[in-house]
Amino acid sequence: MASIQQTASALSLRSNLLSPSLRLLKNPFILKLSTPRRNFRGVKMASTVAGSYAAALADVAKSNNTLDSTCADMENIEKIFADESVYDFFANPTIDQEKKRQLIDEISKSSALQPHTTNFMNILIDAKRLDAIKDIVKEFETVYNSITNTELAVVSSVVQLESEHLAQLAKQVQKLTGAKNVRIKTVIDPSLVAGFTIRYGNAGSKLIDMSVKKQLEEITAEMDLGNIELGL
Structure with a gap:
């Protein structure tokens, strides 16, 4: 490059x-x-x-x-x-x-x-x-x-996932969609903190969110800390 x-x-x-x-x-x-x-x-x-x-x-x-x-x-x-x-x-x-x-x-x-x-x-x-x-x-x-009856799945993670993990995710998407083939695209997204997300479906309309960011957002919502300002 x-x-x-x-x-x-x-x-x-x-x-x-x-x-x-x-x-x-x-x-x-x-x-x-x-x-x-x-x-x-x-x-x-x-x-x-x-x-x-x-x-x-x-x-x-x-x-x-x-x-x-x-x-x-x-x-x-x-x-x-x-x-x-x-x-x-x-x-x-x-x-x-x-x-x-x-x-x-x-x-x-x-x-x-x-x-x-x-x-x-x-x-x-x-x-x-x-x-x-x-x-x-x-x-x-x-x-x-x-043409190839292929489902595109975009996997976002903080670090590059191992090929065997990506293969497992591809199989899961294949089960969910019934597609003949699944193509995985990987994206590095530091904002996720840890874990990963998978977008698939028409224009990425479906989401599997297994990120720590999502978990933190859910915890924050449950504790109702969204509007609380923390100070020393």
């Missing part, structure tokens, strides 16, 4: 590069992006730009039998673009397109992205749509989960 940040900064400052030139890319996305994709197995997709791009990528991945690895690619991209300096670099319309392609090449190599994922990112650069990458990642996740 540090190397990518440094490259973004260097490319932003460099002014003596060649003028941008369009690449001839083998583009499996052109026809797929002509109209918004509406559904996957009966699940209606929002007719947004992000939804259309995500659906096109999912179509290509499905045809190549690379849905899982493409999903992993998008998770890597999500982590990289979570860094504001990287996102700002690509969202800046004044930065040369060729500089952006150079950084995509570096990201592709360092993250071992599949060729069609790299191609997809370059298409977003050419279309000046890379500022929508965060929304595209979210839409792709929705499409992927729909």
